[in-house]
Amino acid sequence: MAAVNGSSSNIQGVPTHVKSICCIGAGYVGGPTCSVIALKCPHIKVTIVDINPVRIAAWNSDVLPVYEPGLDEVVRECRGRNLFFSTDVDAAIKEADLIFVSVNTPTKTSGVGKGFAADLHYVEASTRRIASVATSSKIIVEKSTVPCRTAASMRTILESNSTFAADGTQISFQILSNPEFLAEGTAIRDLFAPDRVLIGSLDTQQGKAAANALSEVYENWVDRSKVYQTGLWSSELSKLAANALLAQRISSINSLAAICEATGANVDEVAHACGLDGRIGNKFLKASVGFGGSCFQKDILNLVYLSESLGLKEVSDYWHQVIKMNEYSKERFARKVVSTLFNTITFKKIAVLGFAFKKDTGDTREAAAITLCKYFRQERAFIAIYDPKVTTNQIMLDLTEPGVVDDAEAVRKQVRIATSMQDACDDAEAVIICTEWDEFKNASKQEWEAIYKAMKKPSFLFDGRGIVDTKMLREVGFKVHAVGKGPVIVDPVWA
Ligand SMILES: NC(=O)c1ccc[n+]([C@@H]2O[C@H](COP(=O)([O-])OP(=O)(O)OC[C@H]3O[C@@H](n4cnc5c(N)ncnc54)[C@H](O)[C@@H]3O)[C@@H](O)[C@H]2O)c1
Incomplete structure (x- = not known):
């Protein structure tokens, strides 16, 4: 059978050696993932496309739209060599033998399943685009996180719309599931050395051929033993299951943090003691104000x-x-701030350190800081926010309630974006640590002394991430509250 679009051979229309990749969606996943593929596979042309021209312009500039340690170096090495960013979605689809669909799948905000179901219209739009412009057979890879059996809908759309190639043969599409397990903040490290690469396919000769072709791409730098091939539905469900199990550990330790605060137990000690058990392990047992992220x-x-x-x-x-x-954890923390500040924060200045949902990313989606700031706004506090990577525009956007008239103006009156920790804390009554940035964790005693000096007295510090040295800060003079570390209660029997 004739070669398809530069791929050297094929099995019943399935490209077997990938030469050209298109990634639809230049976001937090598509951008870093396909940049790393370009780096590790110099013989493959990788084109990342997006309908958002601002995002593509940023990928082609010196200031990338996504902050990830190590990403700049990867992009700098490959861009213009075998890595391209473009808004010409159709041209990239036509040229590719393998297409990653890496578009957003947010929670639906209206209609059936509102507030719970994934909004799949971006996935469907991409699938329809592929069906309408493809002129050769392709492997389509679900990279987005999707509900179980989404591949079946994609297949129906593609098969109902498939046409014929120039040589008269029918175009065929093989669909794979290849969920992404990278974590923002460590994306490049995770992509360079993944725990596993999961590839789901139909249990047919063509399905297996497509899975092997994708596996061959990863095997340019990932050991074959780490590539796990499964059925399509298991692969789709495994991504949701893995995130659910990780989040469940955080919610579990946060529920125990509440008990610790009420009893005088220390959640770090409890987590460490539990984590020493090999069956439990020590990962994802850090108590916090709550998890965030997209x-x-x-x-x-x-x-x-x-x-x-x-x-x-x-x-x-x-x-x-x-x-x-998780909602309870955020609200419990916010209430603790208000009750500690003598049950009112009206017109008081609160310094919020960190706005990203975690360190080493500029991503604020579902960040705990958003919930806390909205709560503080309702209590009519003045808020000064400092984050090393999140832009002023993003913070203002996140704090504005869509559809509420004059809200943007109200936010501007109540919220100020600071340029440093010190700037945020000047004249404040309380400091709230919302993100575990190293800059906050590693601040010296002298830096905290300067901050303490510039604050109103008494000066409160609420550590929502359990990162600061509470003993040192109490020596400086702060009144400190850390999640899961209540006051030591002395039992009258023992007193
Ligand atoms: N962010 C993460 O850490 C992470 C990790 C693993 C998996 N995921 C999953 O990966 C998917 C993408 O997430 P993300 O964080 O990269 O989202 P994102 O919002 O950062 O990026 C998605 C991009 O797709 C583009 N897009 C939407 N429709 C398009 C279309 N029809 N044609 C071309 N471009 C289109 C958007 O403009 C946007 O730039 C989601 O399903 C998410 O659940 C995310």
């Missing part, structure tokens, strides 16, 4: 919706509780 909440809500749609109410309730515990 994935955990969205993917668990997706799982909740999926279970409910399948008539599995108890399963749905079980996973929903992980989200409810």
Whole structure:
């Protein structure tokens, strides 16, 4: 059979050696993932496309739209060599033998499944685009996190719209699931050395051929033993399951943090003691104000919706509780701030350190800081925010309630973006640490002394990430509250 679009051979229309890749969606996943593929596979042409021209212009500039340690170096080495960023979606689809669909799948905000189900219209639009412009057979790879059996819908769309190639043969599409497990902040490290690469395919000769072709791409730098091939549905469900299990650990330790505060136990000691058990392990047991990020909440809500749609109410309730515990953690922390500041923060200045959902990323989606700042705004506090990587525009956008008239103006009156920790804390009554940036964790005693000096007295510090040395800060003079570390209660029997 004739070669397809530069791929050296094919099995019944499936490209077997990938020469050209298109990635639809130049976001937090598509950008870093396909840049690393370009770096590790100099013989493959990689084109990352997006309908957002501002994002593509940023990828082609010196200031990339995504902050990730190590990403600049990767892009600098490959861009213009075998890595291209473009808004010409159709041209890139036509040229590719393999297409990653890496578009956003946010939680639906209206219609059936509102607040729970994944909004798949970006995935569907990309699939329809592929079907309408492709002139040769292709491997289509779901990179986005999608509910179980989405590949079946993609297949129906592609097959109902497939046409014939110039030589008269029918174009065929093979769909694979290849969920991305990278974590923002460590994306490049995760992509260079993944724990596993999961590839789901149909159990047919063509399905397996497509999975092997994708595996061959990864095997340019990932050991074959780390590539795990499964069925399509297992692969799709495994991504939701992995995020649900990780988030469940955070909600579990946060529920125990509340008990620690009430009893005088120390959550770090409890987490360490539990983590020493090899069956439990020590990862994802750090108590905090709550988890954020674009994935955990969205993917668990997706799982909740999926279970409910399948008539599995108890399963749905079980996973929903992980989200409810996270909401509770954020609210409990915010209430603690107000009650400690003598039950009112009206017209008081609160310094918020960190706005990103975690360190080493500029991503603020579902960040705990957003919930806390909205709570503080309702209590009519003045807020000064400092984050090393999040832009002023992004913070203002996140704090504005869409559709509320004059809200942007109100936010500007109540919120100021500071240029440093010291700048945020000057004249404040309380400091709230929302993100575990190293800059806050590693601040010296002298720096904290200068901050303390410039604050109103008494000066409160609330550590929502458990990163600061509470003993040192108390020596400086702060009144400190850290999640999961209550005051030591002396039992009258022992006193
Ligand atoms: N962010 C993470 O850490 C992470 C990790 C693993 C998986 N995921 C999953 O990966 C997917 C992408 O996430 P993200 O964080 O990169 O999202 P993102 O919003 O940063 O990027 C998605 C991009 O797709 C573009 N897009 C949407 N429709 C398009 C179309 N029809 N044609 C071309 N471009 C289109 C958007 O303009 C946007 O730039 C989601 O399903 C997410 O759940 C995310």
